[in-house]
Amino acid sequence: MADTDQVMEPSIDNPFISSPALHPRPTLQNVVSTVNFGCTLDLKAIVRHARNTEYNPKRFAAAMMRIREPKTTALIFSSGKIVCTGAKTEKQSLTAARKYARIIQKLGFDITFNDFKIQNIVASCDVGCPLSLVRMSTFHGEFLVYEPELFPGLIYRMKKPKVAILVFPSGKIVIAGAQKTDEIFEAFKNIYPVLMSFRKTK
Amino acid sequence: MADAFCSDCKRHTEVVFDHSAGDTVCSECGLVLESHSIDETSEWRTFANESGDNDPVRVGGPTNPLLADGGLSTVIAKPNGASGEFLSSSLGRWQNRGSNPDRGLILAFKTIATMSDRLGLVATIKDRANEIYKKVEDQKSSRGRNQDALLAACLYIACRQEDKPRTVKEICSVANGATKKEIGRAKEYIVKQLGLETGQSVEMGTIHAGDFMRRFCSNLGMNNQAVKAAQEAVQKSEEFDIRRSPISIAAAVIYIITQLSDDKKPLRDISVATGVAEGTIRNSYKDLYPHVSKIIPNWYAKEEDLKNLISP
Numbered sequence: 001m002a003d004t005d006q007v008m009e010p011s012i013d014n015p016f017i018s019s020p021a022l023h024p025r026p027t028l029q030n031v032v033s034t035v036n037f038g039c040t041l042d043l044k045a046i047v048r049h050a051r052n053t054e055y056n057p058k059r060f061a062a063a064m065m066r067i068r069e070p071k072t073t074a075l076i077f078s079s080g081k082i083v084c085t086g087a088k089t090e091k092q093s094l095t096a097a098r099k100y101a102r103i104i105q106k107l108g109f110d111i112t113f114n115d116f117k118i119q120n121i122v123a124s125c126d127v128g129c130p131l132s133l134v135r136m137s138t139f140h141g142e143f144l145v146y147e148p149e150l151f152p153g154l155i156y157r158m159k160k161p162k163v164a165i166l167v168f169p170s171g172k173i174v175i176a177g178a179q180k181t182d183e184i185f186e187a188f189k190n191i192y193p194v195l196m197s198f199r200k201t202k
Numbered sequence: 203m204a205d206a207f208c209s210d211c212k213r214h215t216e217v218v219f220d221h222s223a224g225d226t227v228c229s230e231c232g233l234v235l236e237s238h239s240i241d242e243t244s245e246w247r248t249f250a251n252e253s254g255d256n257d258p259v260r261v262g263g264p265t266n267p268l269l270a271d272g273g274l275s276t277v278i279a280k281p282n283g284a285s286g287e288f289l290s291s292s293l294g295r296w297q298n299r300g301s302n303p304d305r306g307l308i309l310a311f312k313t314i315a316t317m318s319d320r321l322g323l324v325a326t327i328k329d330r331a332n333e334i335y336k337k338v339e340d341q342k343s344s345r346g347r348n349q350d351a352l353l354a355a356c357l358y359i360a361c362r363q364e365d366k367p368r369t370v371k372e373i374c375s376v377a378n379g380a381t382k383k384e385i386g387r388a389k390e391y392i393v394k395q396l397g398l399e400t401g402q403s404v405e406m407g408t409i410h411a412g413d414f415m416r417r418f419c420s421n422l423g424m425n426n427q428a429v430k431a432a433q434e435a436v437q438k439s440e441e442f443d444i445r446r447s448p449i450s451i452a453a454a455v456i457y458i459i460t461q462l463s464d465d466k467k468p469l470r471d472i473s474v475a476t477g478v479a480e481g482t483i484r485n486s487y488k489d490l491y492p493h494v495s496k497i498i499p500n501w502y503a504k505e506e507d508l509k510n511l512i513s514p
Binding site: 130134137138142145146147148149150152168169170200 | 369370382386389390397407408409410440441442443445447448449
């Protein structure tokens with residue numbers, strides 16, 4: 001069984017797979033966070049005085065404000081709570097939330113920056129080779145949902161960390177539902193050997 | 203022939219059941235152990251074309267364990283020769299007032315039966331769909347949902363569990379008003395409910411193109427050789443990196459096989475039989491074309507025939 005001439009194929013037993021230098025790194029795409037400003041806001045006044053804000057109460061009950069740096073969008077509700085989306089890292093999301101707070105403060109509302117919480121982090125990654133989802137789904141577990149008629153990707157719900165991983169036959173994956181960046185990387189570390197064992201050769 | 207304890211022989215002996223007299227007789231000493239046994243098979247045979255007033259069946263339909271009272275149904279009948287308004291008078295009102303706790307269930311079962319008849323499904327699948335629906339209904343959370351989509355999804359899951367999957371589009375065609383998206387969402391919901399209730403025991407394999415081959419081919423009227431070749435081709439095609447829904451791959455394979463044979467089916471016919479759009483079949487054909495020599499079996503078509511295939 002001497003495989004000395006063959007290239008070391010990545011497998012679950014291969015020690016190299018655990019070296020993080022060798023496998024690809026997921027890139028964060030979106031961070032969603034919420035903050036409570038602690039006082040009721042007058043959305044009509046905000047939309048009148050602030051730039052880059054839209055408010056269509058018939059369509060949706062919140063005002064949408066956008067800032068350029070970091071490039072984010074905030075949904076501002078009249079209760080004083082806001083949802084900040086579009087940031088690329090946790091830190092950027094915090095900065096953006098603070099900027100929104102500053103803008104609202106300058107408009108004359110009494111803001112307190114309460115309960116900042118990252119709700120969702122989404123990252124994408126490419127394992128580099130096509131994957132056989134059919135084989136993966138027979139290996140099953142109650143974690144997998146693969147319905148090629150309904151959605152071309154396989155949905156893997158990992159219990160720990162609690163994230164959802166969408167696996168596509170091209171080899172690209174999306175990791176969503178994490179609350180911390182570390183969870184994303186931990187999830188990827190867990191899923192990478194599994195994905196590589198279901199590569200499509202040819 | 204069974205074993206029972208005979209009181210005369212004082213031991214277990216072989217016992218014969220005499221159907222004509224309804225007796226259970228010990229074969230060693232001839233003692234009758236039980237007499238007047240009740241025959242529970244059906245008394246009369248029913249044929250589809252027979253109808254009308256002369257229905258001699260006295261016992262009603264088979265008991266349905268899913269319904270609350272086993273499906274007992276005693277109704278006040280319209281007397282012979284009376285007009286329709288008799289039933290809407292006092293007797294008829296008494297009949298209908300008693301609120302039947304199972305009315306929703308019975309209606310749902312009837313809808314499932316209609317849908318499965320339209321698809322030509324066996325009674326096993328229909329019964330399983332009824333069971334699934336009952337299990338979901340027991341958890342009251344399904345009230346607000348689209349009933350049609352829920353019933354269609356029950357049928358879809360039943361077909362899958364019996365290893366005779368039907369495409370969502372096929373189920374769509376018999377479900378009145380439910381769209382593919384709604385059925386898909388209802389299906390996810392049911393799977394989750396069943397998982398919650400019975401602790402993750404929902405067994406549903408993934409669909410493969412091969413499961414649908416027989417049916418699509420027979421809908422198109424392809425000959426046996428072509429059907430066999432198509433099934434082999436679809437098996438081989440799973441190894442290649444073709445990122446398409448299995449149904450689309452099946453349709454494209456059928457298209458290739460029919461193009462290679464003598465009776466070429468037009469794209470439109472294949473599209474109608476499989477439910478795949480013509481443009482999708484063309485695109486899947488484009489994806490399959492590079493591998494066509496490896497997919498189509500050698501005994502069916504030779505190299506030159508493959509060269510004659512239209513290049514996409």
